[in-house]
Amino acid sequence: MAVQPLVSDLNEWFGHNARDLPWRKPGVGAWAILVSEFMLQQTPVNRVIPHLQAWLQRWPTPAALAEAAPADAVTQWANLGYPRRALWLHRAAEEITTRHGGVVPRDVEDLLALTGIGDYTARAVAVFAYGERHPVVDTNTRRVLARVIDGRSQPGPPSRRDLDAMDALLPHEREDAALFNAATMELGATICTARAPRCDACPVASLCAWRSAGYPDTGDRRPRQATYEGSDRQVRGLVLRALRESSPSPVAAEDLAPDWPDPAQRDRAIDSLIVDGLIELEDGSACLPRGRKSLSEASAAP
DNA sequence: CACACGTGGCG
DNA sequence: TCGCCAAGTGT
Numbered sequence: 001m002a003v004q005p006l007v008s009d010l011n012e013w014f015g016h017n018a019r020d021l022p023w024r025k026p027g028v029g030a031w032a033i034l035v036s037e038f039m040l041q042q043t044p045v046n047r048v049i050p051h052l053q054a055w056l057q058r059w060p061t062p063a064a065l066a067e068a069a070p071a072d073a074v075t076q077w078a079n080l081g082y083p084r085r086a087l088w089l090h091r092a093a094e095e096i097t098t099r100h101g102g103v104v105p106r107d108v109e110d111l112l113a114l115t116g117i118g119d120y121t122a123r124a125v126a127v128f129a130y131g132e133r134h135p136v137v138d139t140n141t142r143r144v145l146a147r148v149i150d151g152r153s154q155p156g157p158p159s160r161r162d163l164d165a166m167d168a169l170l171p172h173e174r175e176d177a178a179l180f181n182a183a184t185m186e187l188g189a190t191i192c193t194a195r196a197p198r199c200d201a202c203p204v205a206s207l208c209a210w211r212s213a214g215y216p217d218t219g220d221r222r223p224r225q226a227t228y229e230g231s232d233r234q235v236r237g238l239v240l241r242a243l244r245e246s247s248p249s250p251v252a253a254e255d256l257a258p259d260w261p262d263p264a265q266r267d268r269a270i271d272s273l274i275v276d277g278l279i280e281l282e283d284g285s286a287c288l289p290r291g292r293k294s295l296s297e298a299s300a301a302p
Numbered sequence: 303c304a305c306a307c308g309t310g311g312c313g
Numbered sequence: 314t315c316g317c318c319a320a321g322t323g324t
Contacts, residue, residue, distance in 0.1 A: 040320040042318095043310095044311080047311090082321090120320070121320085138321080139321080141320090194317080221317095223304080307322095311319095
């Protein structure tokens, strides 16, 4: 049952070099894994860790979170960024409670049907929480495969082919496959990094196509990120921060980001936050979503 | 498929 | 300083 060198080398390396992260401790349940994966969507590991601990202490089960008001989820989310993820996590908790009896589902199909869970998170939960065998592909995995397998400096744009590429490398045994998924991500996070890869410390340097090719810069950079200063994103962030800090007290609309130089843009931002369900506006004052069960929700339950 | 969506740290 | 980057997802 020999697996290919890439797998054995990476898994061996992972066995000795895996960081001691909270969601890797023995006995961590599927709910904790799921919450950690939500928080890790575009937020760095080091910033997630303290928030994860606090979140799980407050809401140890999906049912506990489902009973809370969305506003409390958004407030607890604090400055993790992309606050809609707090809303999505709250909604997923409701769905888990009503559709799955409060148990985080194991099947990728079921996981994908939950709000805020896509190709990555669904497989990460199935694999890391339940030991199922699936390819788990995140930005680290894509970069590692681009370099080691394809000899390119950067991965191309995300594609469903990424799943197939990882699937083709996956060892047969579930446990090995889970380790390989985690090891590949870990390599990308700590050694095969985007900016300054530490190829001298890489356990698979001898197998690396990018190295054999002489580390060519194959371009293929991701699209430039829009300027944050003065953006809708920034105003939305300011508005939401004010509401978080005053929650549960409402704030008069005119007191939300009052110094913002472009009032029209600020008003549009507030409207978009309402559309997104992140805030509610009533009688000229705003607050975080209180989450009265809507008629559709109440009657949707079987 | 390209784009919007927060926030902060690092080279 | 400032642009790049971070365990993505939904539209």
